[in-house]
């Protein structure tokens with residue numbers, strides 16, 4: 001539809017670079033070695049994943065490093081059947097919050113290794129409490145997606 | 158409080174794309190406000206605005222751009238970027254400081270100009286972690302919705318009923334953007350965006366310029382015979398990372414408790430006559446109703462089924478149509494407050510509630526899955 005008045009189009013491109021700092025650097029170097037690293041607060045004993053440099057509750061510096069479990073339980077998930085801006089890779093994807101064993105919060109990542117054809121096929125393999133395990137990419141880039149996804153563990157375990 | 162602060166007047170634009178330029182809209186809204194209140198620009202003590210620069214506005218340091226149009230040049234004026242009700246409370250505080258007898262709150266948003274909201278909310282994330290996983294506001298809401306449905310057996314039909322009610326209410330609201338009579342089936346048949354969220358369960362992208370004049374009690378009663386008084390306020394922030402939070406027990410309860418205490422409200426179900434709630438996603442209205450104390454935890458679905466939150470119900474929620482009907486992203490909290498103001502005044506036109514309205518609640522939320530909440534209570 002033609003508009004009565006003109007519009008001006010403008011694409012704003014802003015190339016930022018973000019300092020990872022020592023804590024994220026160590027965490028991402030850990031991913032390169034197929035390790036998920038966290039930091040533990042000496043006051044409240046909470047283990048943060050990804051590793052964090054401070055505890056927001058206790059206002060403490062965190063420098064106690066722990067390698068955390070690569071297995072955990074699904075808390076909640078969403079299924080995208082179509083690409084969207086910022087999507088990691090290509091649709092379909094399942095974005096999930098996983099509570100890794102031995103940690104308090106949950107970890108935002110992807111689900112794979114199951115039939116992603118539709119939300120219904122995903123529902124057959126996934127529910128709250130489903131046990132999942134990290135599956136790693138062969139090639140590591142020091143990026144969150146060095147973990148390819150979390151895949152449900154086979155039932156017999 | 159030593160002095161009372163009253164809302165004297167409100168001016169605002171409708172949500173659909175207008176032919177006007179951004180500055181024209183800011184100017185006309187500001188002028189309409191001053192004309193309605195019968196004061197000149199010189200008589201405005203201070204201006205506090207709500208806007209978002211680069212991302213929603215496409216102009217960096219946006220406030221420097223619109224001060225002229227917003228009656229604010231040569232004044233002590235400032236801008237906040239976040240929940241727009243913060244701009245309201247900052248203006249109230251400026252009056253309570255004793256330095257100003259009047260303050261103008263100005264919220265600017267021309268949603269028709271910005272790209273899809275989720276292209277922008279994707280950049281609300283941190284670049285190291287959540288952004289790499291593709292998080293945006295709708296992904297976060299979808300994660301929250303599934304958790305809500307799973308834990309409390311909230312049904313898809315109950316969530317869809319919010320859309321039916323709000324888009325229906327909006328039919329009577331000349332400022333609303335999306336208004337239509339729809340059925341639960343229509344909502345459930347709409348395209349799945351981020352399962353379990355469907356397109357009609359997600360708020361649109363709207364325009365919304367709004368200006369509000371506040372005044373100290375002695376000045377307010379001279380400017381209008383129908384001032385609506387500020388009674389209470391509370392806000393609270395949750396953790397940033399989704400994984401650190403209980404998505405079903407966020408900070409709205411804390412914010413509401415503070416606002417109720419300040420306003421002297423002990424039984425919100427009875428004492429709040431109308432609530433305007435910020436529900437960018439269908440199910441959030443149900444969850445936020447629980448947090449506000451309108452029903453017990455987990456009973457938000459039953460609440461809407463009972464009809465209590467309809468325009469003729471015991472606790473009408475979003476007679477304006479809410480955010481599902483009109484989503485000027487960075488001013489949506491102020492629009493909730495404006496509707497509460499009109500309802501208390503008895504000037505809400507066709508959508509004026511049949512019941513007595515002396516106390517109204519306005520709620521705003523910003524950030525993912527309700528990271529930040531603000532609650533304002535106003536009344537006669």
Ligand SMILES: [Zn+2]
Pocket residue numbers: 041042043044045046055056057058059060
């Ligand atoms: Zn701690």
